Amino acid sequence: MDNEAPDWKFPFVDPATIKRAVVICHRNADADSYLSAYAISALLRSVSRGCEVDLATPEGMTVLTAKLAEKFPHRVTEVAAGTYDLYVAVDVGDAELLKGWKGVMQLGRGTRLLVDHHPLRDGSLYDRVVVDELATSAAEVVFGLFEASGVKPDRTTAQALLEAIMFDSSHLAIATGSGLRAVVKLLDLGAEIQEAKKDLRSEPDYGEVLAKLKGAQRLKIYKLGEWVMATTLVGSFQAHVARSLVFLGADVAAVGGETDGETRVSLRSTQRFAERTGIQLGTQVAEDVGKSNGGHGGGHATAASLTAAVGEEEAMKIIAKKLSELVGSMPSEID
Template sequence: MAPDTGTSKFPFVEAEKLKSAAVVCHRNADADAYLSAYAISKLIGDLAPGCQVLVATPGGVTTLTKKLSASFPHRTVEDSDDDFDLYVAVDVGDEELLGSWKDKFRGSRGVKVLVDHHPLREGAAYDRVIVDEGATSAAEVVFALYHELEVEVRRDAAQALLEGIMFDSSHLAIASPGGLRAVVELMDSGADVVLARRELRSEPDYGEVLAKLKGAQRLKIRKAGDWVVATSLVGSFQAHVARSLIYLGADLAIVAGESEGETRVSMRSTQRLLDRTQVQLGTMVAGEMSKRLGGRGGGHATAASYSTAVGEQEALEATLKRAGELLGDLKEVD
């Protein structure tokens, strides 16, 4: 349970005793994770000016995050041998995504806090949890924290949070009401939405473009009643390919691929499919499949993934079978 730190508010350590903190993103940190971590670091700096904060990005960052880190520079490490007074895990979802930091958390004397918009997993080793599953981004949760603590959001943190929200909400298209309210307040704090759009634009990544086009080339179409299910096999960028297949018009996209002895299956569905069928990909497909095949997985209602040791073909077939159980018999379309 939570160590008695004498304070019930974030960061849950008295300011005078808080000398070192690590804000830990999920593996391969995306824009929401990194920018939320950046804003949390600023918040800790405001609350405990004597604290040295670093951002940890286990396994590195995405190409876009790398670009963003030039606009939002912060001392960043992948691993560390140090122990910290405070650990804040942000946007992580599955604890496995903490990489080398997972064991570090378990062995540490420091206070461990989770700030997230993914559902909390049972058995996770946090002392304090700040989770809002209704938020479309971790950045919204961080913004709410500033609000609750009555700390003024300074312009650079406001810009970071705005970009985190926009990144995780398809440029606000799927933003929650709380997310939209946060955006207005962040603009009042000096965040610039035109700048945010420009900064979030990424250079095309040749590997990603190739994966998406190959994914389209290898596309298989099935129907379950009126639902269109698209599947494909690619060695990398499975999530990007699945999202592209949704843009092309599929209701459900399942994309599998093997690399480094592991099969990764990513899936996306439309909001329409979720609304009409109540099929939650994170729990009902990815979570369920990782139980059936061995592995780990989870995610959101319309975006989820799992990894497993079985081959890509077997994983894809098994996932399709699961889709059939939930949506009705699948028929191949020529």
């Protein structure tokens, strides 16, 4: 090999060597993960003509993502078929969320990339990582790859990126300057905000409605110093229920449930709680509690989740204890 190898842009290897690639979402792909993967596939096929790209969704996708996948169609595979020259994991956070694809990537001969906006905890699976923790969506990072490559996304790809950014930024409410700049450029490329809002609207899901109302019925309220913590148990939709409890006024919410022989817990807090206490739910609570109880965990400052090998009641006690240690105040239950 020539010592003065050219400085390849994305995918950071000679594109001519890539005949077959796979872009992998996190388990139960959400809109940001799927649409970012959809756009990466378009970028790959434009820098490596004739390259065949699979899009992988380990354990399927959410209801909204399935609807978006009809508008932004791509060949999707849940499990690996054959070998790949390139693996691109997108929006995954913890590599465990790649499920069976983690092992496939470890054994595969292809180049392994990560494109993400979650804090990187362990990059050992990848040959190269492109992570921007300040981005509110993986799609912003993907758009950055288009710009660095000098490739203009077509109108459909620009629309997909806009919808992913809007999905992950609460319709731009929490978008940062760089996110908004990306949005303006996508609009210039033909993407439309109204169309995005319409596409991201989802029909109420009966199971989700019941989970939220049952979660409210079983609610426990605690005072942690000056903060209000809400906890509850539901069999599914833990993340939706946790978000609803914060919407109702809790400073921090923990929602657990036992599914498929493991306990899953979703954590949410307000921005105000994160800023005043300095508590990062992803690294300081979810990762710590998950790891020390036979599971995994991770996420962002105000939104995180974990799995644990202890019962749901026990998991909630451990989380309450962890949060009270971090806040520096014993929990007192309000009835």
